[in-house]
Amino acid sequence: ALDTCIFAQQFNTIAEMHGLGCCYLGTTTYTAPEIAKVLNLPKRVIPLVTLTVGYPEGDAPVSDRIPIEGIIHEEAYHDYTVEDIRDIYAEKEAREDSRKFIEENGKTTLAQVFTDVRYPRENNERFSKIYYDFIRENFLME
Incomplete structure (x- = not known):
């Protein structure tokens, strides 16, 4: 399993060095x-x-x-304290998007969106x- 992951990352790096775009899919396990x-x-x-590979259509945002x-x-x-989590997410939470x-998800923090809406425990x-x-x-x- 580790060799597979190492190979995938090396492939990803080399592909990107040659102008390809790559994206790991988080859906492989399920x-x-x-x-x-x-x-x-x-x-x-x-x-x-699962790694998708292709030629990007222009520059993608980071x-x-x-x-x-x-x-x-x-x-x-x-383990992270509540303060640690606030600090880690502060810059990301300050972004308009x-x-x-x-707001769209009716939460007060990004951490709540990710743990309560996007990746709730029961789904994991x-x-x-x-x-x-x-x-x-x-x-x-057999």
Whole structure:
């Protein structure tokens, strides 16, 4: 699995160096059964990464990501405090498009939109179960 992810990222980097645009799809895990069917994958071959590749139509805007402090932990993992989360999302929440997104979803913060609306726990658990069941079914001995 790690080699697959490393290869995908190397492919992504090289493709972008040659003028191609790439986008990882976050749907791979919960659409793995459909991907396997479409690609006619044999048992024990599990989709891990879906990467779209193509020539961009002009310059795309840079995606607004949270700062690196919201992703990387030095030496050991530490949980985020409410203040940490506010600081991490402050710049992103100040954007006009983000304020509109928050308002449209009836929330007060982006974190609430992502945890309550876009990626609620029940969806994450359902998607995890789909992937878990798919892997389990594909690795059962015949």
